[in-house]
Amino acid sequence: MKKSLVFIISVTLLISSFMSFGTMANEGKPIKIGLLVPMTGTQAVFGQDMLAAAKLAVEETNEAGGVMGRPLELIVEDTETRPSPGMNAAKKLIEVNDVPILTGGFSSGVSMPIAEYAQKQGVPYLLAVPTSPDFRHVGKNILSVTVVDTFKGKAVADFAVEDSGKDEYALMFMNNAFGQKLMEATEDSLEELGAEVVTKVSYELGKVDYKAELRRLFKNDPEAVIGTWYSKEGLVTIKQAYQLGLVNPGEVPWYVAEVTTSFADALKEVPEALTGIKGLDPLEPKQLFSKKFEEKTGDKPVTAFAAQYYDAVRMIAMAMNFANSTEPEAVRKALFNIDDWYRGVSYGGDKRFDEDGMQAHAAFRKVIIEDGELVDYKVD
Amino acid sequence: MPIANFTIYLFTMFGIYALFAMSLNLQVGYAGLVNFGQVAFFALGAYTSALLVVKAGLPIAVGIIAGMLASGFFGCLLAWPTKSLKSDYWAITTLAAGEVIRLFALNEKWLTEGPFGVMNIPQPLEGLIDKYYNIFYFIFVLIVVAVVYMLLSMLTDSPFGRNLKAIRDAEDLSKSLGKNTQKIKVQVMAIGGLVAGLAGAIFAHYMVYISPENFRPLETFLIWGMIIVGGRANNRGAILGAVVIQTFYVSTRFVGNYVPIGSDLMSAARMIVIGLLMVSFLIFRPEGLLRERKKTYPDEV
Structure with a gap:
């Protein structure tokens, strides 16, 4: 009994120390955005690929001067392709890391509760891969890089x-x-x-x-x-x-x-x-992204989902630069004008949003x- | 207080998992019924309550109670034809039953919305309490856990509880004493079902959205992990196990802040940590953190 008490106390202490470290890390210089990726579970095959693409986007953003003169940083959380861990991941990003915007995601079933939650919290969620038409009705904070089914x-x-x-x-x-x-x-x-x-x-x-x-x-x-x-x-x-x-x-x-x-x-x-x-x-015809990706990682992207992650991160960085703010509402508004400056690498590259934040155009x-x-x- | 919110969320999940773990503990720990399909009861409670409230417009309280009853009834239904099976066959039938419920939810779109899941599940008193809703729900879950813990403790301390242990340790002996062990097995599956159904319904109304993805067999094994770590045949152990496993599970997300390890590696490490924890408990402390309380009786009866 005594042994187990000591064990419980040490676990609690361990956890609380992690949590306090989480907050201290928040006060660093870089601008952070939250990325939800299925790194394990049934769709893990695509996770590595999509994460590599998102990292490539961050690297390019930072080479071009970053966001408002500060470096961009991803906080990556694994959804395990399951709704409950996905929710843990999203809650941690929004409530502990205090990110101004979420992106990524894969399966609509995992991203749907996260979208409902992000909508309630007033944090925009730029969906990189999920395509269910139901996202259109969740609310104004839910936007998409990809075309619906x-x-x-x-x-x-x-x-x-x-x-x-x-x-x-x-x-x-x-x-x-x-x-x-x-x-x-x-x-x-x-x-x-x-x-x-x-x-x-x-x-x-x-x-x-x-x-x-x-x-x-x-x-x-x-x-x-x-x-x-x-x-x-x-x-x-x-x-x-x-x-x-x-x-x-x-x-x-x-x-x-x-x-x-x-x-x-x-x-x-x-x-x-x-x-x-x-x-x-769904990749763009000139295949520029595939070449860049291959140069960086040594492999071709396994799927077009990688290109969608790349687009999502680049678009967020640009929107923040344009809004000159990381305030969620300002970033969300700036995203609606993103097609003025950004040519994407997925679905023909036209990244115009319709009034509900879904993609209005696509070419295959x-x-x-x-x-x-x-x-x-x-x-x- | 963002971190406070996250902590409250974690504690609410502790509570939901504790209910779930207690329901399995009653069957596995006390009665020795190897149940690999406990997630079915959780799913049934969640879906019944969510669908009755969303589609039929019934009050949430009715939904939750109906969810419990549906799961309890399913427990009877499952135990009735299988009650004479030996534990390994029992394990297989329950595993299959768990998948049957999930596949039903996935394929019967007219009823369950299939893979799209049930959205916009109402939350109790959602309009009345706004700012402190998380805290309200946490207290609600806490009260439910306390009540269920008390009821289950009363049950397991009663003669019925001793019957359960007798079935677990020596079924033939208990039969020879005139106990109807098969009837008791059906009863314990029903009671376990009620509790798991309650946990499922509370989960559905907390998450606001459920889909068949929530109810994969992996969930059952996480609950098993909680019982193995916490201690079998001990309700306090089940609660503690839920807290420890969930804490380990979530804490791996924070290690990256302070050990230079990539998030991709970290994700893989998470399952390894849980697996190692379970294996080391089975080897070094098979009775779990809190061992079963054995009653000693005075010699003279």
């Missing part, structure tokens, strides 16, 4: 119908907020274009077998497939589709709503017969996968 759904439906001219589509999207909203939007857009959706398949992330899903996908003899995959699930799906004899882009074309370099790279592991899958790449690069590379593609 309705936008992406329309883009891929337009592309598929224009390119293939087919009428009957099968859809395969992951069963999370992102995948489901995107599927809804794709279905609506296809129907508007006069095409028909013959099958819809939602798949769970992280499985090692998607044969049952693939059989359902092809049950009604679709003329074309539209879907989206993160790299790991994409590799399994395509491999197994090949084994089942379901991949033949010449006959039944596949379109990927948000094709990523990691997805293309994963396809290297399957035979050459599989090239010819088409999709939309049409690509075809050839030998595991994304190659520019033109619809004839």
